[in-house]
Amino acid sequence: MRDLQRVDDRFVETAPLRFTNSVDLAITPEQLFDVFHDAEAWPRWVKALTEVVWTSPRPFGPGTTRTVHLRGRIVGEEEFFTWDEPRRIAFRFNAVSTRLVTAFSEQYDVEPVPGGCRLTWSVGIDVPDALRPPMRLVHGGLDALFASFLRRLRRYTDARLDN
Template sequence: MRDLRDVDADFVETAPFSFANSVDLAITPDQLFEVFLNAEAWPQWVKALTQVTWTSPQPFGPGTTRTVHLRGGIVGDEEFFTWDAPRQIAFRFIASSSRLTTAFSERYDVEPTADGCRLTWSVGIDVPRALAPVVRLTHPLLDRLLASFLTHLRHYTDKHYSAN
């Protein structure tokens, strides 16, 4: 594991590579936060994840940590710097087994809607200089991949909350 650069919630907007995608969900913001709390739910909609382990006790808040395992054997240690249920969570990778990123952060903004809620998922990434041209070239593909995870989230929430 190697340490990544310390970033804050604004990094998703100021990062060299930023992504933001939204999805409308037919569940309440509180129900969406139930999904966020469920470690077993994450790999079902974020298909890059294979395992999520909370490493801090509940109740969760700023400073909460977890470890994620990604496809390809990558492991990341995360720390949440924002936990404002049911409106927003944000975290950064504090360490990673991969050398593909130098800084990484995600922010989840949740707004209530007439039919449930709207989630905006923002991701900020910095990479070693040698990888920047590759990320620049593949940015549209990465954006589509991230957007597909939100489609998986909608399917997950429709399946698990359809009776509500």
């Protein structure tokens, strides 16, 4: 594992590579947090994930940790620095098994809207200097990938309502 820069909640706004996408969901913010709590749910909508393991006991809050396994045999150790249920969670990767990133953070903002809630997902990434030019070239593709994860989340939460 390789230690990453310990970023805070401002990183998703200042990172060299930033992505923000939103989706309206037909569930309440509390129901969305039930999905966030469920380790088995994450790989169903974030297709880059193969496994999520909470490494902190409940109740979750700031300082909660988990280990995520991603495609390509990448492993990340995450720490949540914000847990304000049912409005916001944010975490950073403290360590990762690849040299492709130097800092990584995600923030999930949830607001009630008529008929459910709106999730805004922001991602901040920094990479080694040599990778910055090619990452800028694939920025649009990564943004489309992140947006597709939110469409998958919508299908996942809609299916849960049908059961």
